[in-house]
Amino acid sequence: MQRSLYLDPAKCTGCLQCEMACSYEKLGEFNPSRSLIKVFTFHEEGRFAPYTCTQCDDAWCLRACPVDAITINLSTAAKVVNEAKCVGCKVCTIACPFGTVNYVHETGKVGKCDLCDGDPACARACPTEAITFIDANATGYERMRAFAEKSISAANATAS
Amino acid sequence: MSWTRKILRVNLTEGTCTPEPLNMQWANDYLGQRGLATKYLVEETDPKVHPLSPENKLIMATGPLTGTMVSTGGRYSVITKGPLTGAIACSNSGGFLGNEFKNAGWDMIIFEGRSPTPVYLYIENDLAELRPAEHLWGKSAWEADDILHADHQDPNLRVAVIGRTSENGCLFGCVINDRHRAAGRSGVGTVMASKHLKAVAVRGTLGVAAPHSSDEFFKAVADGKEVLAENPVTGQGLPTYGTQVLMNVINGVGGLPARNMRDVGFEGAENISGEAMHEPRASDGKPNLVTNAACFGCTIACGRISTIDKTHFSIRDKADKPQYQGASGGLEYEAAWSLGADTGVDDLDALTYVNFVCNEDGFDPISFGCTVAAAMELFEAGKITLEDTGGIDLRFGNAEALVAVTEALVTGEGFGAVIGMGSKRLCEKYGDADLSMSVKGLEFPAYDPRGIQGIGLNYATSNRGACHVRGYTIASEILGIPVKTEQTDTDGKPELVKAFQDATALVDSAGICLFTTFAWGMENIAPQIDAACEGDWSVERCLEVGERIWNLERMYNNAAGFTADDDKLPKRLLKEAIKSGPTKGQVNRLGEMLPKYYEIRGWTESGEPTPETVSRLGL
Numbered sequence: 001m002q003r004s005l006y007l008d009p010a011k012c013t014g015c016l017q018c019e020m021a022c023s024y025e026k027l028g029e030f031n032p033s034r035s036l037i038k039v040f041t042f043h044e045e046g047r048f049a050p051y052t053c054t055q056c057d058d059a060w061c062l063r064a065c066p067v068d069a070i071t072i073n074l075s076t077a078a079k080v081v082n083e084a085k086c087v088g089c090k091v092c093t094i095a096c097p098f099g100t101v102n103y104v105h106e107t108g109k110v111g112k113c114d115l116c117d118g119d120p121a122c123a124r125a126c127p128t129e130a131i132t133f134i135d136a137n138a139t140g141y142e143r144m145r146a147f148a149e150k151s152i153s154a155a156n157a158t159a160s
Numbered sequence: 161m162s163w164t165r166k167i168l169r170v171n172l173t174e175g176t177c178t179p180e181p182l183n184m185q186w187a188n189d190y191l192g193q194r195g196l197a198t199k200y201l202v203e204e205t206d207p208k209v210h211p212l213s214p215e216n217k218l219i220m221a222t223g224p225l226t227g228t229m230v231s232t233g234g235r236y237s238v239i240t241k242g243p244l245t246g247a248i249a250c251s252n253s254g255g256f257l258g259n260e261f262k263n264a265g266w267d268m269i270i271f272e273g274r275s276p277t278p279v280y281l282y283i284e285n286d287l288a289e290l291r292p293a294e295h296l297w298g299k300s301a302w303e304a305d306d307i308l309h310a311d312h313q314d315p316n317l318r319v320a321v322i323g324r325t326s327e328n329g330c331l332f333g334c335v336i337n338d339r340h341r342a343a344g345r346s347g348v349g350t351v352m353a354s355k356h357l358k359a360v361a362v363r364g365t366l367g368v369a370a371p372h373s374s375d376e377f378f379k380a381v382a383d384g385k386e387v388l389a390e391n392p393v394t395g396q397g398l399p400t401y402g403t404q405v406l407m408n409v410i411n412g413v414g415g416l417p418a419r420n421m422r423d424v425g426f427e428g429a430e431n432i433s434g435e436a437m438h439e440p441r442a443s444d445g446k447p448n449l450v451t452n453a454a455c456f457g458c459t460i461a462c463g464r465i466s467t468i469d470k471t472h473f474s475i476r477d478k479a480d481k482p483q484y485q486g487a488s489g490g491l492e493y494e495a496a497w498s499l500g501a502d503t504g505v506d507d508l509d510a511l512t513y514v515n516f517v518c519n520e521d522g523f524d525p526i527s528f529g530c531t532v533a534a535a536m537e538l539f540e541a542g543k544i545t546l547e548d549t550g551g552i553d554l555r556f557g558n559a560e561a562l563v564a565v566t567e568a569l570v571t572g573e574g575f576g577a578v579i580g581m582g583s584k585r586l587c588e589k590y591g592d593a594d595l596s597m598s599v600k601g602l603e604f605p606a607y608d609p610r611g612i613q614g615i616g617l618n619y620a621t622s623n624r625g626a627c628h629v630r631g632y633t634i635a636s637e638i639l640g641i642p643v644k645t646e647q648t649d650t651d652g653k654p655e656l657v658k659a660f661q662d663a664t665a666l667v668d669s670a671g672i673c674l675f676t677t678f679a680w681g682m683e684n685i686a687p688q689i690d691a692a693c694e695g696d697w698s699v700e701r702c703l704e705v706g707e708r709i710w711n712l713e714r715m716y717n718n719a720a721g722f723t724a725d726d727d728k729l730p731k732r733l734l735k736e737a738i739k740s741g742p743t744k745g746q747v748n749r750l751g752e753m754l755p756k757y758y759e760i761r762g763w764t765e766s767g768e769p770t771p772e773t774v775s776r777l778g779l
Contacts, residue, residue: 013399013461015454016256020229023367030228031263031367033316043339044486046450046465106365125229127385127459 002077004136005113005120007050011130014041014048021125025116034104036113037122037131050131052122053100053113055079061112064095077136078115086110162224162371162693163187164267168288170281172355173214173273177281177288182267188695189778192223194250195669195709197239197268201248202712204270207719211243211347212354214274220261220320220360221269223671224693227262227368227457229378231385232673234259234456242346243354244331244527244582245601245625246720248713251334251348252629252668254455254463255341260318263364271355280308280321280359285366293358300324300570301336301522302483308361320360323522326353328572330580332527340489340519341455346602346624349522377691384676384684385459391679393639398462398675399452403493404434410607411501413638413647414743417608418501419556420533421597421732424608425741428506432496436508437464443471448508450487460675466490466512474513474563484516491515494628497606498529503536504556514566521570527582530603532565534583534595543590550574594731600625600722609733609750611743612637614645614653617753618661620727623713629674631660641678650749654757665713666706708777711761711769715779724767727754 019035027034037052059079062070069085070092072078081101086109092101093110101112113120115133123133135141165182183200190196197219209215218240225233236258242249261269264285278297279290296304301323308319319337326333326349333349334342343349371377388394397405410416411429418426430436437449446467453463465487468475475484491499491511495518499511518525532554538544539554546553552564552575568576578586583603587596597604602625609616614633622630633656635641645656663682667674670689677685682699690697717726733748758765762773769779 013452013454013458015458015461016259016456017229017459020457024229024370027367028370029367030370031365032259033263033365034367043488044482046453046467046487048451048453127231127389128461 002136003133004139005052005123006132006134006139008130009047009049011128012039012048012050013128014039015127017125017127018050018122018131021121025121036111054098060095060097061092061101064091066091076115076118080114081110081112083109164262164265166265167268167270168266169270171273172271172275172357175290177290190709191669191705193221193237193669193671194239195665195705197221197237198248198709198712200270201239202716207716208721209241211241211246211351216241216351218271218351218355219268222258222262222267223669225688226671227259228692229457230381230672230688231388231459232457232676233671235671235673236261237668238335238343238348240348240351242624243350244347247600247625247717247722248623249346249348250624251343251345253337253341253343254673255338256456257318257320257337257362259456260362260364262368263366264362265366271357275356278356278358280361283362285364296358297327298324300520302339302520304359305339308359312361314363316363318362322349322352322358323520324570325521325523325580326350328580330523330569331582332524334522334524336519336522344524345526345627371692373691380687380691384680384688387684388459388676388679393678394460398460401434402452402462402464404437404491404496406493407433407496408435414738414741415608415611415638416501419504420502420537420595421608422537424611424738424743426501429501431506432500432508432511437466441469443469448512449490458673462675464490464492468512469509472509474510483520484513488516489519494605495525498526502529502533503562505559505562507559510559510563514562517566517570526605527603530597531579531583531586532562534587534597535579537595538590538592543592548575597730598626599729600726602626607634609729609748610738610746612647613650613749614656616729616733616748616750617653617657617757620729620750621757623717631657631664633657633660635678642681648743648746650752653753654760657757658760661710662703662706665709666702669709708779711773711777711779715769718768727767
C-alpha cells in the first residue's frame with residue numbers, strides 16, 4: 001500500500017516535536033532549522049499548521065532538475081534528492097509550487113522530505129496525530145467519516 | 161548534547177560579548193538553568209548589591225535537556241537579585257527561546273554592568289553583538305518584537321524583550337518571549353531595564369548534538385511521553401482547560417482566596433474558570449478559547465490562546481489597535497485568580513484584556529492583581545482616595561477600574577506608578593503594611609494558606625517569596641499527587657514541603673517544565689537526565705542536587721540580609737479565620753510547622769544551614 005503524510009492543522013499544538021524528529025533522523029542532531037517539515041504559527045488566528053512535500057506524482061522538482069538528481073523511490077513513491085548528483089543550482093526550488101524543496105547552505109545541496117524510506121520520523125514523534133502516515137488513497141476518509149457520522153444522527157432523528 | 165559547554169559573557173558597560181567555557185564542576189554539582197546560574201550569581205556578585213545597580217548581574221540560562229526531544233524540553237530561566245524582594249529571583253519560561261539559545265550553541269548568557277544607552281543583544285550562532293536599541297526603547301514588548309522581526313527579515317528569530325512597565329520602573333516587570341510566554345515573577349524584567357538592555361534576539365541553527373547513548377535516551381523519552389499522555393492531569397485536564405482546570409476545583413475545596421484574601425471562596429469563580437473559557441459568548445457565538453498551544457517540545461500543550469469579545473467595553477473603542485482584536489495568550493489559573501477573584505472581578509473578557517496587556521507590556525499578573533486588590537481594600541477603607549487614584553473608583557468587583565488601573569500602570573504615570581511599586585510598598589505608603597498579602601515582598605498566588613496548610617509553609621520559606629512553583633504541595637494536598645495528604649493537617653507537611661522544594665529545584669535546573677511533575681516522579685525524570693548527560697544521574701543524586709540548590713539560594717538570601725523573621729505569613733492568614741465554606745474556621749498554623757521544617761532541613765533555629773549541612777551538600 002502506498003502511504004501519504006496526512007497533515008491536520010486542527011490537531012497541531014505547535015510543539016515542534018516533528019521538526020526535532022526530522023532533523024535527528026537526517027542529521028543525528030536536534031536542529032529544527034534544518035527540519036524538512038515545518039510548523040507555521042498563525043498567531044492572530046491561534047492556529048498552527050505543519051507543512052511539507054506532497055510528493056506530487058508528476059513532480060515539478062524532478063522534471064526541472066538538470067542533472068537528474070531527484071528520483072523516485074519505487075517502494076514509497078517519494079521524490080528523493082540524490083546528494084551526490086545535486087549541484088545546488090536551485091532550479092527545483094523555483095519549480096516547486098509549494099516551496100517544499102529548499103536550498104541548504106550548510107551542504108550546498110537542496111533538501112526535501114523523502115518520507116524516511118517509508119517510516120516518517122515526524123509522524124512517529126507527533127503527540128497529537130496532527131501528522132499521520134496513512135493509505136494514500138484514503139486521505140479524505142477522516143472527513144468522510146465525520147460526515148457519515150452526521151448522516152447517522154440525521155437518520156436516527158428521522159427514525160425517532 | 162546536554163551542555164554546549166559554552167557561555168556568553170556580555171559586559172554592557174564595556175559593550176563586549178565574550179565566550180567562555182562552562183564550569184563543568186559546577187554543572188556536575190548544579191545541573192543547569194536555575195541551579196547552575198544561581199551558582200554563577202553567588203560566585204560573581206555580592207549578595208548585598210542593589211538589585212537595580214550595575215553591580216547586579218542577570219543570567220539567562222538553559223538546562224541540559226533544553227532543545228532535546230524530552231517532552232517540554234524547551235525551558236530557560238532568568239536568574240538575578242530581584243528588585244521587588246531583594247532576594248534571589250529566578251523566573252522560568254517556556255515558549256521557544258530556550259531552544260534557540262541552545263541551537264545557537266550557548267548554555268547561558270551572563271549580563272553584567274549597565275549600557276550607557278539602550279541596546280539589544282543579537283545572537284546568530286557564534287556571532288553575538290550588542291546593537292543600538294534607541295528605536296525600541298519606549299515601545300511595548302510586542303511592538304519591539306515586531307520591529308526586530310522586520311529589521312532582521314527573519315520570521316524564525318526568537319525574541320526576549322521587556323515592555324514599557326520595566327522601563328518605567330515597575331518593580332514586577334517580566335521578560336517576555338514569543339509574545340506571550342514570560343519569565344514572569346520577581347521583577348527580572350525591571351533588572352534588565354536597569355541595564356538598558358531592551359531585548360535579546362536569537363537565531364540558532366547549529367543543532368543540539370545527539371545523546372551519547374541514543375537508544376537509552378529515546379527509550380527514556382518515549383516512556384516519559386507515554387506517562388504524560390496517560391495521566392489524567394497532563395493527558396486530559398491541562399490540554400483541555402489549561403491550568404484553569406483548577407479554578408472550580410480550588411474554589412470547591414475552600415482554598416480560593418478572594419478580595420485581597422479577606423475572603424475564601426469566590427462566588428464568581430465559575431464565570432472566570434477554564435470551563436467558562438469554552439462557553440460560546442452571546443455576541444458572536446464563539447468561545448473565549450481558540451485553541452490550546454504547546455511550548456517547544458511539549459506534549460502536554462496546556463497553553464491558552466484566547467480572544468476578547470469585540471463588543472466588550474475594554475476593546476470596543478480600540479478598533480485601531482489590532483493587537484487586541486485577534487488571538488493571543490489567554491488566562492492561566494494564577495492570572496485569572498489574581499486579576500479576578502482577588503480583585504472581586506468576574507468579567508472574563510476584562511481579565512483576558514488585562515492579561516493581554518500584561519504580556520504586551522511585560523508585567524507579572526500575579527503581583528499586579530494582588531497589588532490592585534490591596535489598593536482596593538485600602539480604597540474601601542478610605543485610606544486611598546479618588547484623588548490618589550486619579551478618579552478611578554477602585555472598589556472590589558469594578559472591572560472598569562481594573563482596566564483603567566492596568567492602562568495607568570503601562571504609562572507609569574500617576575497612580576500607575578504607585579501600583580508599580582508592588583503591594584508591600586503600596587500598603588506601607590498608605591499606612592497599613594499588614595494588608596500586603598506577600599512574603600518577602602512577593603505577592604501570593606492562588607491558594608489560601610489557611611485552607612491548605614502545607615502551601616503556607618512553602619510560601620513562608622520559598623526563596624523568592626510567596627511562590628507556588630517553588631514547592632507545589634497543592635499536588636498532594638488537593639490533587640493527591642503523588643499521595644493525598646489532608647489539606648488542613650500540619651502533620652507531615654514540613655517533610656512534604658521539603659520534598660517538593662528540592663525536587664522542583666532539580667526540575668527547574670534540567671530544562672523541562674514543572675507541570676510534567678503532575679505525572680512524572682523523579683523516577684521518570686532521572687533516567688532522562690541520565691541518558692542525556694555525562695555521568696551517573698540517579699534519583700538520589702538528582703534529589704541531592706535539588707537540596708544543594710535550595711540551600712545555596714537560602715545562603716544567598718541570608719547573606720543578603722534575610723533572617724528567620726522573614727519566613728512568615730501576613731497576620732491575616734495567621735489570625736483571621738476563614739468565615740465560610742468547607743474550610744471555615746481555619747487559620748494557617750505556621751508555628752506548628754516551621755521549627756520542624758528547619759530541623760529536617762538541617763538548619764539552625766535562626767534558619768541558617770548548620771556547618772554539617774553545608775559540608776554534607778558540598779557547599
